[in-house]
Amino acid sequence: xxxxxxxxxxxxxxxxxxxxxxAGRAVPLGGPRARGVLAMLLLARGAAVSEDALVDxxxxxxxxxxxxxxxxxxxxxxxxxxxxxxACATGDRLRREPGGYRLRVAATEFDVPRVEALLAxxxxxxxxxxxxxxxxxxxxRSCWRGPALADLADLPGWQLSGLAAERARLDQLESSVCEExxxxxxxxxxxxxxxxxxxxxxxxSPTHEAPHRLLALALYRSGRQADALDVLRRYRDRLADQxxxxxxxxxxxxxxxxxGHDPALAPRPETVAPVGPVLQxxxxxxxxxxxxxVARLAAAVRDARLVTVTGPGGVGKxxxxxxxxxxxxxxxxxxxxxxxxxxxxxxxxxxxxAALGVxxxxxxxxxxxxxxxxGTRRLLLVIDNCEHLATEVVTLVDAVVARAPTVRVVTxxxxxxxxxxxxVLPLEPLSQASAVQLFTDRAxxxxxxxxxxxxALPLVEELxxxxxxxxxxxxxxxxxxxxxxxxxxxxRLDDRLDLLVALDGDRHATLRAVVDWSYRLxxxxxxxxxxAVSVFDAGFPLxxxxxxxxxxxxxxxACHLARLVDASLVAATPEGGERLRYHLLETLRTYGRERLxxxxxxxxxxxxxxxxxxxxxxxxxxxxxxxxxxAWVRRLDAHLPDIRSAWHRLHEAGDxxxxxxxxxxxxxxxxxxxxxxxxxxxxxxxxGEVPDPELRVAVHGAAAQAxxxxxxxxxxxxxxxxxxxxxxxxxxxxxxxxxRHILAMxxxxxxxxxxxxxxxxxxxxxxxxxxxxxxxxxxxxxTYRGDxxxxxxxxxxxxxxxxxxxxxxxxxxxxxxxxxxALPTDxxxxxxxxxxxxxxxxxxxxxxxxxxxxxxxVSAAMRSGDTRRAMDGFxxxxxxxxxxxxxxxxxxxxxxxxxxxxxxxxHVPAAVLITAADAAPDAPAVVGADAQRLDALRETLRERLGxxxxxxxGARSSGLTTPDVIAYALDHALxxxxxxxxxxx
Numbered sequence: 001x002x003x004x005x006x007x008x009x010x011x012x013x014x015x016x017x018x019x020x021x022x023a024g025r026a027v028p029l030g031g032p033r034a035r036g037v038l039a040m041l042l043l044a045r046g047a048a049v050s051e052d053a054l055v056d057x058x059x060x061x062x063x064x065x066x067x068x069x070x071x072x073x074x075x076x077x078x079x080x081x082x083x084x085x086x087a088c089a090t091g092d093r094l095r096r097e098p099g100g101y102r103l104r105v106a107a108t109e110f111d112v113p114r115v116e117a118l119l120a121x122x123x124x125x126x127x128x129x130x131x132x133x134x135x136x137x138x139x140x141r142s143c144w145r146g147p148a149l150a151d152l153a154d155l156p157g158w159q160l161s162g163l164a165a166e167r168a169r170l171d172q173l174e175s176s177v178c179e180e181x182x183x184x185x186x187x188x189x190x191x192x193x194x195x196x197x198x199x200x201x202x203x204x205s206p207t208h209e210a211p212h213r214l215l216a217l218a219l220y221r222s223g224r225q226a227d228a229l230d231v232l233r234r235y236r237d238r239l240a241d242q243x244x245x246x247x248x249x250x251x252x253x254x255x256x257x258x259x260g261h262d263p264a265l266a267p268r269p270e271t272v273a274p275v276g277p278v279l280q281x282x283x284x285x286x287x288x289x290x291x292x293x294v295a296r297l298a299a300a301v302r303d304a305r306l307v308t309v310t311g312p313g314g315v316g317k318x319x320x321x322x323x324x325x326x327x328x329x330x331x332x333x334x335x336x337x338x339x340x341x342x343x344x345x346x347x348x349x350x351x352x353x354a355a356l357g358v359x360x361x362x363x364x365x366x367x368x369x370x371x372x373x374x375g376t377r378r379l380l381l382v383i384d385n386c387e388h389l390a391t392e393v394v395t396l397v398d399a400v401v402a403r404a405p406t407v408r409v410v411t412x413x414x415x416x417x418x419x420x421x422x423x424v425l426p427l428e429p430l431s432q433a434s435a436v437q438l439f440t441d442r443a444x445x446x447x448x449x450x451x452x453x454x455x456a457l458p459l460v461e462e463l464x465x466x467x468x469x470x471x472x473x474x475x476x477x478x479x480x481x482x483x484x485x486x487x488x489x490x491x492r493l494d495d496r497l498d499l500l501v502a503l504d505g506d507r508h509a510t511l512r513a514v515v516d517w518s519y520r521l522x523x524x525x526x527x528x529x530x531x532a533v534s535v536f537d538a539g540f541p542l543x544x545x546x547x548x549x550x551x552x553x554x555x556x557x558a559c560h561l562a563r564l565v566d567a568s569l570v571a572a573t574p575e576g577g578e579r580l581r582y583h584l585l586e587t588l589r590t591y592g593r594e595r596l597x598x599x600x601x602x603x604x605x606x607x608x609x610x611x612x613x614x615x616x617x618x619x620x621x622x623x624x625x626x627x628x629x630x631a632w633v634r635r636l637d638a639h640l641p642d643i644r645s646a647w648h649r650l651h652e653a654g655d656x657x658x659x660x661x662x663x664x665x666x667x668x669x670x671x672x673x674x675x676x677x678x679x680x681x682x683x684x685x686x687x688g689e690v691p692d693p694e695l696r697v698a699v700h701g702a703a704a705q706a707x708x709x710x711x712x713x714x715x716x717x718x719x720x721x722x723x724x725x726x727x728x729x730x731x732x733x734x735x736x737x738x739x740r741h742i743l744a745m746x747x748x749x750x751x752x753x754x755x756x757x758x759x760x761x762x763x764x765x766x767x768x769x770x771x772x773x774x775x776x777x778x779x780x781x782x783t784y785r786g787d788x789x790x791x792x793x794x795x796x797x798x799x800x801x802x803x804x805x806x807x808x809x810x811x812x813x814x815x816x817x818x819x820x821x822a823l824p825t826d827x828x829x830x831x832x833x834x835x836x837x838x839x840x841x842x843x844x845x846x847x848x849x850x851x852x853x854x855x856x857x858v859s860a861a862m863r864s865g866d867t868r869r870a871m872d873g874f875x876x877x878x879x880x881x882x883x884x885x886x887x888x889x890x891x892x893x894x895x896x897x898x899x900x901x902x903x904x905x906x907h908v909p910a911a912v913l914i915t916a917a918d919a920a921p922d923a924p925a926v927v928g929a930d931a932q933r934l935d936a937l938r939e940t941l942r943e944r945l946g947x948x949x950x951x952x953x954g955a956r957s958s959g960l961t962t963p964d965v966i967a968y969a970l971d972h973a974l975x976x977x978x979x980x981x982x983x984x985x
Contacts (some may be wrong), residue, residue, distance in 0.1 A: 004440050007017070010109050011109055012042055012111070012149055013111040013143075014043065014111065014112060014147065015111045015112065015144045015146075015170065015174075016146040016147070016150055017145070017146065018035045018039050018149065018151060019145075020082065027081060027082060029078065032154065033058045033074055033180050035151065035165070036058055036152055036161070037054050037058065037071070037074050037075060038078055038103075039152055039163060040053060040057050041094070041101060041103035042103060042105060042110060042112075043112075044102075044103070045105075046104060046105065047102070048097050048100045048102045049100050050066055050099055050100040051100055052668075053161065054075075054100070055071055056160045056161045057160075057161035058070075058071065058155070058156070058157060058443065060155075060156030060157040061157075061160055079094045084418075093105070110976030111143045112173075114140075114143060115140045116174065116882060118136045119136075119137070119140055119173075119176070119177060119180070121136050122136040122140070122184065126180070126183075126184055126187065130187035130188035133180075133184040134185055134188050134365065134367065135837040137180055138181065138368050138371070138399075139371075139399050139403065140177045141174075141177050142403065144460060147167070147171070148166075148174075149163060150956075151171070151238075179201070179210055181454045182214055183212070183214055184946075185365070186214055188346065191217070194214075194218055195215075195218055195219070196712065196921065198218055200921070202215045207243065209235070209247060209251055212235040213232075213251060213254055215228075216258065217254065217265065220258050224687075225258060230861065232251070232258070235247065235251075236251075244545055253813035259980070268372070269394075271342070277293045281620045287319065288321055288325065288430070288441070289430045289431055289433070289437070289438070291434070293320055293324075293425075294320065294323060295327075296425060297309065297324045297328055297410075298323070301410060304423035305401055305408050305409075306397060306409045306410075306419060306423065306458035307308075307422075307425055308413055308417055308423070308424050308425065309321060309411070309416060309425045309427055310412075310413055310424055310427065311414070311426060312414060312470070313587050314473055314587060315470055315471065315472075316427065316471040318385070321336075321382055321410055322336070325356060325382075327378075333377065334379075334382065335353060335356070335380070335381050335382065336382040336384060336707065337383050337384065339351065339385045340384070340385060340589070344390040344747065345389050348389055348393060348394060348396055349366055349367050349370060352370055353366050353369065353370050354640075356373055356374075356375065356883075357884075359674060359675075359883065359884045359885035359886075368963055369882065369885065371399055371403045371404065372882065372963050373882070374407050375404045375405075377407060378406045379407045380409075380410065381400065382409075382410045382411075382412075383397070383409065383410070383411045384404070384412050385412050386412065386413040386417065387414045389784055390417060393413075393417060394417050394419055397411065422819060429469035429471075430471060430474070431469070432464060435464035435467070435471075435474050436460050436464055438471060438474050439463065439464055440480075441477045442475050442478035442481075442568075443478040446479050446480070446482035446566070447482045456486055456658060459487065459490060463477060463489065464487070474570075476515065476567070477518075479518075479567050480521060483521070492517065492521075515587065515591050516591075518568075518569060519595070522567070522569075523563075524562075526560045526563055526564065527595070528549070529549050529557055529561060529599075530560075530570070531592050531599065531601065531605070532545070532550070533548065533564075533592070534584060534591075534592025534595075534596060535596070535609050536548070536584070536609075536642055537641035537642050537644075538638065539573075539581040539582060539934070540639075540640065541580075541581060541582070542558055542580065544612055544616075545557050545561055545582065547608060547615075547733070548605060548608050548609050548612055550604075550608050554952040561582060569584070570582050571585070581638075609642070609646060610646045611648060613639075613646040614658075614661060614665075616635075617665040617666055618665050620632045620635065620636050620669065621666070621667070621668060621669075624669060624769070625767050625768045625769050625805070625807060626667070626768070626805060626806060627806040629807045629808050632842045633669070633845060634665075637845075643662065644677075646662065647659050647662050647663070647681060650662070656691060657690065657691055657692045659685065660685055660690050660692070660696075662681075663682045663699060664699060664732065667682065667701075667705065668767065670702070670706065671705050671706075671848070672769070672809045672846050672848065673845050673846060673847060674709070674845070674846075674884045674886070676709075678706075679707075679709065679710060682699060682702035682703040682706050683706055683719075684716075685699045686699050686703035693726060694727050694729075694730040697726040697735075698733075699732035699733060699738065700719045700722050700724075700736060700797075701733070701736040701738070701739060703715075704716045704717075704723065704735070705738070708739060708743060708746065709721060709848070710885060710886070711887025711888045711890075713743060713924075716739055716743060717740075719739070719742055720736040720737075720740050720743070721736075723735070724736045730852055734760055734765055734766050737759065738760060738766075738774075741753055741777070744756060745777060746888060746924045747924075748784070748925050748927030748928065748931075749971075751785075754777075754778050757774040757775075757781075760776075761774060768801075768807070769809055769810050771801055771805075772798060772801045772810035772813055772814060775794065775798035776795075776813050778794045779791045779795050779798060779821050780817060780820060780821070783820060783821050783823075783824070784928060784929075785927065786929060788821075788824065788825065791821045794820050795814075795817060795818050798813075798814045808841070808846065809845055809846045811840050812837045812838075812841040812844075812846055812849045812850075812853070815837035815840065815853070816833070816834060816837040816849055816853045816856065818833040819832075819833035819837060819853065819860070820834075823859060823863065824863075827859075828864065830860045831864070834856040834857045834860060836853075837849060837853035838850055838854055841853060846938060847880070847884045847886075848881070848886065848889075851881055851889055852889060854873065855889070855893050857873055857929045858870050858877055858896060859896060867900065867904070870898065871978065871981065874893070874897055874900070875970060875974060877893050878894070878970060881893060882963070887920075887962065888924045890962070890966065891922065891924065894966075894969055895934065897913060897974075898913050898914045898937055898985075899915075899933070900977060901913070901973060901977055902941065904977050905944075906973065906977050907941055907944050907945050908953060909947070909969075909976050909977075911941050911953035912953045912956055912968065913965065913973060914937060914941065915950075915954040915957040916957035916960060916965045919957065919958060920962065920965075
């Protein structure tokens with residue numbers, strides 16, 4: 001039995017301003033002198049600190065008379081504050097000893113040893129498991145809240161006490177964590193995403209070799225050999241000019257390896273996970289004999305934040321958790337992440353991100369984004385089928401438990417995870433009585449005439465005993481009652497079970513024997529159909545099964561599929577209307593794939609699977625542009641695991657054109673529905689060589705669109721220009737021109753943006769949805785440059801085009817444009833149009849349109865003087881951009897928040913946010929009226945705060961990453977604004 005989770009966890013932190021929290025609530029610590037005493041005690045790591053040393057930190061080299069008595073008062077008040085907040089029983093943690101004081105703090109409660117432990121763990125695994133090292137180092141870096149001991153530098157004893165030296169040591173520790181995190185990202189294959197941060201690191205450390213070596217390696221792995229060599233050359237020249245030194249031997253070796261295209265420099269493949277179902281449906285078959293287990297699971301989840309349900313395959317772990325969700329998830333949002341179809345360890349975090357709807361943006365890892373999002377949720381996270389990815393699941397669960405205190409985790413696995421604090425719930429087979437009841441229920445579904453008078457009971461009991469009372473084995477055997485009598489069933493089962501159980505007494509051998517036996521009862525055509533449909537990673541419709549099974553089934557796939565359902569080898573669920581969706585349990589899918597490989601038919605079936613995926617996405621590309629958009633979005637979402645596996649197989653097999661065809665067909669879905677995983681596919685292809693010249697142009701256009709959505713505007717421009725330099729007659733060359741148009745909008749070059757929109761309107765190849773967007777952007781460009789009448793005139797063509805298209809994304813965009821144009825003069829009308837845009841966009845998960853319209857609603861509330869409504873809208877807008885990874889829009893939203901903060905006279909948070917936005921490389925340019933408004937806000941802040949306070953705000957913001965700025969806005973700025981609103985003027 002695991003220890004109970006401490007209901008009031010205590011945390012001590014010096015990596016930022018000194019803080020103590022109990023259950024997430026800050027403990028008041030008094031003035032700087034008491035805080036200085038606490039810092040000295042913390043940094044002693046449990047050793048006694050002399051009174052002289054504590055006097056030094058409080059008063060420096062000029063202590064007053066009675067300093068020791070005053071020190072005792074500070075310590076007494078500190079002890080009382082800690083005890084009152086629940087951080088200790090009085091006298092328990094903070095004790096006086098002969099000659100000094102001692103503070104008892106566990107290593108897990110103090111941020112410095114926690115970081116050191118994470119760093120040590122990361123160093124231990126970085127060679128063999130760099131992806132795990134990335135997660136550990138992400139956790140370590142997230143412990144910093146700002147410069148260490150930031151609030152104590154003005155103490156008289158800052159230098160004398162050694163706090164200044166400790167600050168320097170902690171700064172060096174932070175540098176090491178950041179540098180090793182970048183190295184781990186590059187090792188793990190994340191070189192492309194790491195480029196912006198590597199460039200900043202190299203720029204800020206012009207004579208430090210490590211970031212320049214890493215930057216060169218990342219550039220080389222991204223297909224930019226010339227740029228990599230240029231980085232090395234410039235560093236070598238700078239080092240010689242400034243210090244008269246030569247680089248290290250490692251530097252020279254890297255230079256030679258890049259020159260010679262050394263294969264050892266090749267990146268590890270970046271993989272992305274399939275998306276498991278967010279919420280699984282509970283099967284409709286009997287659920288018997290588990291009432292006590294449901295109660296045990298509910299009690300375990302109340303007692304511990306991590307519970308693992310263990311047991312052999314087929315014992316019913318997944319079914320138990322799904323049935324228990326209503327009881328177990330009381331007060332929490334349930335989310336089920338199914339890992340059975342996830343084949344790569346590096347794909348676990350992306351699988352969770354996709355299930356949460358979290359997308360990666362520039363400058364932050366996906367793990368950071370997921371953990372930040374989970375920190376805001378009250379969630380019951382179920383991770384199903386963990387055994388084949390145990391190492392990666394352990395790393396993820398460790399991070400979730402440490403950084404998301406309102407999330408509880410339930411995992412299912414054949415064995416325990418071995419995580420500290422894990423409560424294990426072993427699940428045994430059914431009781432004999434329950435197994436008999438399950439067999440009888442399933443047999444009556446297979447044969448209505450199955451005897452109900454008890455005459456069959458002895459044979460049923462014997463069968464259940466032989467099947468080890470495993471629910472899946474019992475159901476599979478009972479399903480055969482429609483074709484076989486009970487005696488025949490027993491006789492045919494016996495030999496197979498005896499053989500396998502003799503070889504392996506584990507219950508899983510019994511299950512495999514039953515699956516094998518059920519398979520052998522199929523016709524040859526039925527077996528081939530079963531093997532063929534096992535290649536699907538998710539559910540599939542009949543037409544997909546017919547395509548993939550091909551001629552192997554004798555042309556009667558529907559009949560064979562129905563028999564597979566009757567035999568419980570395939571499950572069927574309604575998909576709307578009269579259609580069914582089929583799927584396999586993981587045990588059965590694995591068995592089918594083994595049989596397919598043994599037959600030697602796997603390559604042919606996978607080729608048909610790839611052809612089916614290719615046809616699906618080609619049809620979707622057309623269907624998304626019109627009134628059926630919502631249906632096609634749902635269909636692509638449902639089939640994304642199979643699309644993903646097909647893309648990776650094509651890419652890994654060297655069929656780059658095949659992978660490119662999928663990426664190109666999915667570009668609209670990726671853009672409007674904000675599927676950042678697909679953005680990564682396009683960018684990965686664009687950094688390599690696509691053989692087909694027309695596909696190459698299209699891939700660069702898709703990559704340009706992906707990059708600007710992620711806030712990487714320089715990369716977007718590079719992709720667009722390289723695409724425009726390609727095949728002049730390529731059908732999708734306009735994508736590159738469209739990216740150039742969007743970049744002009746972001747730069748505030750509105751005349752150029754309107755000119756490019758006009759050129760694009762004349763191109764017959766431009767898609768209908770993009771035509772609506774371009775017409776709307778003409779109206780927006782005119783609005784932003786102050787030409788109100790011309791903007792209003794441009795709204796109507798956009799509205800007409802959207803109505804003719806009847807696609808929800810186009811309709812939502814036209815309503816957004818109408819609201820944005822009306823905003824300066826009629827905020828009430830604007831709010832109405834923007835609200836309609838949000839509603840329509842949500843219906844098709846058009847994340848970009850939903851986000852900009854949500855921000856527009858906030859602006860409309862501010863212009864109407866409804867500060868409360870505006871403030872209520874900011875958290876939703878900020879979290880939306882954080883989840884989708886669209887950085888440009890995030891910075892725009894934060895700048896609007898600054899305006900609200902200044903209006904409420906919440907000046908310091910406003911100064912932190914505006915200086916952060918000014919320095920952010922992925923923040924868009926501000927021109928025209930917006931630039932004038934921001935200049936006025938800066939001037940107001942400088943008048944109210946003074947130059948010195950503004951500089952402090954800038955220094956504070958300079959130490960924040962973009963996720964830190966987002967957290968600061970949500971956790972500090974908005975609560976401060978709410979307080980100011982309550983107090984009033």
